[in-house]
Amino acid sequence: MILGACLAVGNPANRFPKRETPLTIDWIAADWGTTNLRLWAMSGRNAVEARVLDRGMGGLRPDEFAPVLADGTAGWPAVPVIASGMVGARQGWIEAPYVxxxxxxxxxxxxxxxxxxxRPVRIVAGVSQAGPADVMRGEETQVAGLLSLSPEFDGIVCLPGTHTKWVRVSAGEICNFKSLMTGELFGLIAGQSVLRHTVATEGSNPQVFLAAVSDAMARPERGFGGLFQLRAEALLGDLDPIEARARLSGTLIGWELAAAKPWWLGCDVTVIGAPSLSALYAEALGAQGVPAARMAVEDATLAGLAAAHRQFLATS
Amino acid sequence: MILGACLAVGNPANRFPKRETPLTIDWIAADWGTTNLRLWAMSGRNAVEARVLDRGMGGLRPDEFAPVLADGTAGWPAVPVIASGMVGARQGWIEAPYVxxxxxxxxxxxxxxxxxxxRPVRIVAGVSQAGPADVMRGEETQVAGLLSLSPEFDGIVCLPGTHTKWVRVSAGEICNFKSLMTGELFGLIAGQSVLRHTVATEGSNPQVFLAAVSDAMARPERGFGGLFQLRAEALLGDLDPIEARARLSGTLIGWELAAAKPWWLGCDVTVIGAPSLSALYAEALGAQGVPAARMAVEDATLAGLAAAHRQFLATS
Known part of the structure; x- marks a missing residue:
């Protein structure tokens, strides 16, 4: 089996500290999503080494997970593996039924x-909600990570991404949650619709972005009516592709904030996500008078998987 | 050059009448869009033969248009060709600047x-609008066809499709118009997003569709919040894929009707489009108390190209 990619990531001093005595690898953390498999050799709460493989669950048959994991952890000891994400979906390695x-x-x-x-392998179960119907796989681990680092946290966790989640946490429980297809829609519109010629692949314009958020929140249908206009402005005029990108992302995040208003209005919100995306959400929430705390997604994932590992030790 | 497809369509009696004396082909009508090239050998206003080729403008270099047209019209006399659609775009055969x-x-x-x-070849120019920026290529020909068949028409023409157009026509002029990406978004969400597993590829449920239209018009953001819910309902329950399709199309058409409200409220609307799509729009408009007339898209296109041909004769 050929590994698509196996990269040792850089070792920033605060994550992989140099020590006199080398750390003992006593478990392996795995964030196994649809697209990628991220692996960390762990010593307690410390990551000793990290690897990324492009062998996500989306491209694997059930019998391919074990060899991919063996390749990805080559050279690491035969210690327990704690995995979260789509690896536990019905189409994944084994189905880890929703809680x-x-x-x-x-x-x-x-x-x-x-x-x-x-190696003992444990998969973190996803979380479901009966009404309105909703599901998550992976984000529950990040929420657990936030609570493990801030045990008193009570409020809303916003996890922007392909399917952004808004999660209400109180008294150490996930109370309820809501998913929105914001990231996936942005990717489809910016990457595959007629607007692909018009929208820059990166960059932002905060002023334009916030104006679009505000417009889309106040009159969501106007934002819908304005999508094709981006293409026409580029054809007839000289619309800047970065401005087009800011208007598109502002429109979609504005729709999301309008749809998720009960989840943030008057609430404490912590955003867990990739830096640039989290910054957009924090900016948009800030403009509504909601100061949002931020946590790096890798920190939350690793803290959540470490909490799961402690859970594994306590029950095995 | 190999033809991708060259199909003689059926000859319904009302379109290709049998006559004692064969009709003389005196011009060729061409609807040359992004995906397909539709050709009709015409005798005045009557179509004598029709062909469809999958050689749309989207897959052709500028030097390929002439040979594709030669292949598509093989066996037809060297009469003038009147073409409309994306063939006249900047990336098409020649740019036919917007009017x-x-x-x-x-x-x-x-x-x-x-x-x-x-053969003399003439391309119908698209129509543009400076503010709000907007463009059309092809729909102007269908509007001309409607006016050629109903010279007194005064009101709104709705042309649903990839980029639906709402066109205000008065005193024989196109006054202004608005484009919405409804069809393209539906295709991307139903065909390429996570909902592709959930949404049927055809079928409708009128009651569910109209409820979704009404919800999306009243609270567009709620429709946005309900998209991922379709996937979750299918995973956790047994959401019928046809119901999912009806909710998705109702949501998008509801957004469109909300965005285009000034274009239909209290207006005479004629819908020109493919039969099943036009039926959805007519249903949705009817539920808002707007009775919509309907015209088949091919009738409108041919009538518009015939009007263009008369224009060609008058000026050449």
Whole structure:
């Protein structure tokens, strides 16, 4: 089996500290999503080494997960693996059935039978909500990470991404949540619609972005009516592609904020996501008078998987 | 050059009448869009034969248009060709510059230099609007067709499709118009997003569709918030894929009707489009108390190209 990519990431001093005595790898953390598999050799709460493979669940048959994990962890000891994300979906390695809300914001672990590769493997179960119907896989681990780092947290967690989640956390429980297809829609419109010729692939314009957020919140239908206009302005005039991108992302995030208003109005919000995307959400929320705290997605994921590992130790 | 497809369509009696004396082909009508090239051998206002080729402008270099037209019209006499659609875009055969609104709803023709293949070829210019910026290519010909068949028409023409157009026509002029990306968004969401597993590829449920239209018009942001819910309902329950399709199309058409309200409220609307799509729009408008007349898109296109041909005869 050929690895698509296996990159040791850089070792920033604060994450992979140099020590006199080398750290002992005692478990492996895995964030196994649709597109990528991220692996960390862990010593307690410290990451010793990190690898990224482009062998996400979306491209694997059930019998391919074990060899991909063996390749990805080559050279690491036969210690337990804690994995979260789409690896536990029905089309994944094994289905880790959803836990229904309200539920403790502590990862619920499902074992992969037979200790593949001589390592116990546990998959974090996703979380579901019966009404309105909703599901998450992976974000529950990040919420657990936030609570493990801030045990008193009570409020809303916003996890922007392909399917952005708004999660209400209180008294250590996930109470309820809401998913929006904002990131996926942005990708489809900016990358595959007629606007692909018009919208820059990166960059932002904060003033234009915030104006678009505000317009889309006040009159969502006007934002819908303005999408084709971006293309026409580029054809007839000289619309700057970065301005087009800011208007498109502002429109979509504005729709999202309008749809998710009960989730942030008068609430404490913490945004967990990639830096540039989190910055947009924090900016948009700030303009509505909601100061948003931010946490890096990798910190939340690793803290959540570490909490899951402690859970594994306590119950095995 | 190999033809991708060249199909003689059926000859319904009302379109291709059998006559004692065969009709003389005196011009060729061409609807040359992004994906397909539709050709009709015409005798005055009557179509004698029709062909469809999958050689749309989107897949052709400028030097390929002449040979594709030669192949598509093989066996037909060297009579003038009148073409409309994306063939006249900047990336098309030759750029037929936009005519700005307000403008007569009569096709404006731009010659392709050099009578390629021994046939004079004329391309119908698109129509543009400076503010709000907007453009059309092809729909102006259908509007001309409607006016040629109903010279007294005064009101709104709705042309649903990839980029739906709402066109205000008065005193024989295109006054202004508005484009919405409804069809393209539907295609991307239903065909390429996570909802592709959830949404049927055809079928409708009128009651569910109209409820979704009404919800999306009243609170567009709620429709946005409800998109991922379709996927979750399918995963957790047993959402019928046809119901999912009806909710998705109702949501998008509801957004469109909300955005285009000034274009239909209290107006005479004629819908020109493919039968099933036109039916959805007529249903949605009817539920708002707006009775919509309907015209088949091919009838409008042919009538518009015939009006353009008369224009060509009058000026050459």
């Amino acid at each position: 229904a809300v309200p539920c403790p914001a502590i990862p619920h672990l499902v074992p992969v039978p037979g200790d593949p590769g001589g | 700005a609104v307000p403008c007569p709803a009569i096709p404006h023709l731009v010659p392709v230099p050099g009578d390629p293949g021994g």
